[in-house]
Amino acid sequence: QYLADAIFIDYNSLAVETLTQRIVDLGQSTKARAVLGDYNDHHSILNAMSARYFKGLTLCLIDPTDCSIPFTTLENILSASNGKCDFIISFFDKTDFHRNAVEATLEPSHVKLRRKYERFLGNDSFFQLPEVIDAAKLRNNAKLSELFRTAYEQRLSQCGLTFQNTVPVGRFYHLMFASSDKRGYDF
Numbered sequence: 001q002y003l004a005d006a007i008f009i010d011y012n013s014l015a016v017e018t019l020t021q022r023i024v025d026l027g028q029s030t031k032a033r034a035v036l037g038d039y040n041d042h043h044s045i046l047n048a049m050s051a052r053y054f055k056g057l058t059l060c061l062i063d064p065t066d067c068s069i070p071f072t073t074l075e076n077i078l079s080a081s082n083g084k085c086d087f088i089i090s091f092f093d094k095t096d097f098h099r100n101a102v103e104a105t106l107e108p109s110h111v112k113l114r115r116k117y118e119r120f121l122g123n124d125s126f127f128q129l130p131e132v133i134d135a136a137k138l139r140n141n142a143k144l145s146e147l148f149r150t151a152y153e154q155r156l157s158q159c160g161l162t163f164q165n166t167v168p169v170g171r172f173y174h175l176m177f178a179s180s181d182k183r184g185y186d187f
Contacts, residue, residue: 009037009048039069042076049080057187058085066096067148071122071155078159086179087161091152093145094173101144105136117148122155149174 010016019034037044039062058081062069078085097117104113105127118124126132126148135143153164153176161178163185168174179185 003031006032007048008032008034009039009045010034011036011038039064039073042070042073045073046076046080049077057184059088060085061088063090064092066092067120068116070119072119075122075159078161083160083180086181086184087156087177089176089178091149091166091174091176092172093149094168094171097148098141098145101141101148102136102139105132105144121148121151123151126151152176 008016008019010019013036016034016036023029023032023034035048037048039045060077060081062074074087074089077087100110100113100117103110104117114127118126129147132144132147135147149166153166156162156164156176156178160180163179163182165177165185166174167177177185
């Protein structure tokens with residue numbers, strides 16, 4: 001009842017069909033819709049967003065199952081909303097990244113993994129940082145996860161999303177909130 005407009009985007013057509021039926025069953029098809037889109041193809045996300053006018057509070061929940069959403073997708077969403085979008089991001093540093101950080105840092109054969117995390121951060125120098133290499137050599141996954149999370153928070157700040165909060169969800173991941181306005185943080 002508090003939402004004026006909701007767009008749910010998923011790359012799985014069955015998930016979109018199922019959600020569409022739920023929206024219809026709830027009588028909310030004038031307020032919500034589910035569409036196909038893939039965060040690896042930011043054009044599909046922007047196309048889904050283009051039918052909507054951004055006014056009032058705009059919130060984007062990004063809920064991947066790992067650290068794979070390209071940072072450019074987040075930047076494009078922010079740009080499409082004229083910088084008026086707050087984000088809640090499921091940040092799987094304690095599962096996906098934690099499991100793979102040492103190998104991604106030290107093993108040349110894990111270049112595909114490293115590239116995934118670099119795309120996620122929007123930063124291709126993270127794995128060359130001395131403190132990252134040192135933590136990997138010590139197999140200190142907790143420190144690597146902390147450095148990774150801090151690097152992501154810095155990238156969010158560089159985009160103008162300077163009001164942030166991070167909350168752990170058990171031992172598994174974090175929920176990150178980011179806004180360009182202190183009022184968003186207050187809410």
